[in-house]
Amino acid sequence: MRNVVVENAAKAVSGLADGATVMVGGFGGAGLPRALIKAVLETGVRGLTVISNNAGADADDLSLWFEEKIVKKIICSYPRSAAVFGEQYRAGTVELELVPQGTLIERIRCGGAGIGGFYTPVGVGTVFADGKPRMEIDGKEYILELPLKADFAMLKGRIADTVGNVVYNKTARNYSPVMATAANTVIVEVDDIVEPGSLDPESIVTPCIFVDRIFKSEPRK
Template identity: 50%
Template sequence: MASKIYESPAAALDGLLFDGMTIMSGGFGLTGNPESLIPEIRAAGVRGLIVISNNAGADGFGLWMLLQSRQIAKMISSYIGDNKLFEAQYLSGELELELSPQGTLAERIRAGGAGIPAFYTRTGVGTVVAKGKPVETFDGEVYVRENWLKADLAIIKAWRADPAGNLMFRKTARNFNPVMATAATVTVVEAEEIVAEGDLDPDHIHTPGIYVHRIVRSTVNEKRIENRTVRQRATG
């Protein structure tokens, strides 16, 4: 079997990028973002991107880089948060936004990986989220239909990977990365650690290697905190 391991983030993305493509980018807040792969997409200069991600990074970090370079045409996302650039581009009409509730977004991605074209949920009924979408009544309750999400490319970050592409994630990095790995034509993984085959306990593998096409050792492993609140310790 040919090796899935590539020598650099640029090499791992070589030949995969094109204008107008759809990219799933893992991460939750500032956790589990593919920090090493995003700068290479920026360097490639591809434009008109549709990006599916829980959020779009933060000032100077993560997908913010692709917003700043005006390479993203549309975000499918659940959280704008403290990203002022994301907010400004959306409000000015420069950036198209499809806002999806967080659980619905995760389920749409999971559905894409599982081959389920659509499903029904009560989340968003009666709100702008349901505008233009089919609704049905089940057991006296109204549900809105949501469609699957799929992508040309998924870029995700794992804690540990082996050469076969089996992956382990840590904590909130598991929120979107594992499902995104299943829902793209090609999945490229950056991992904090690459271990030998057999080193990962099969019972602890979160994503099997069948979903992973390319692996690279991550070059950026910054652990940021989006908001920090502190209080003075009581004295006396």
């Protein structure tokens, strides 16, 4: 039986290279892989494309990546609260692809499921529709949205077993289960690691087939 436990966050992010696309789970401050966010800074990588719900809002989230200017583009739904990102966006040093929240999660789901895209009415008649293929279905206009995939997904779980089955904590589950299906390398930092068979199978949200590395992070005070 395989064991996907690695020693720490630094080991977990090994292989991350310049120009990589990285999905970061969580919703607001809930479920952010904060140890992984900090570990990425230690690698010295640059030019990342980030797929996340937001662009950071406090001192130990994605704002750190923007402060160090390692992000060239972010694909997200809610960048408004991120002061550092806002300054760089207005200066033209970072690119933003703004995506409605439901559309964002569905694009990620399509990436994980191997689906070539989907038609949605969301954004029709707005700037979101600019340059996108359109189709009329039952008299209603739709626009084509393409899937999103990543080189790495960095997620936060509540508990996992050593083979990589993951349980999340309430709102911290947002985005993470879908992102786990859409990346080449999936890393999960967790509060606790247990032996296989210890988890209730009905509680497992992300099964081990999607997880490549897990490590135990220090509880956040």
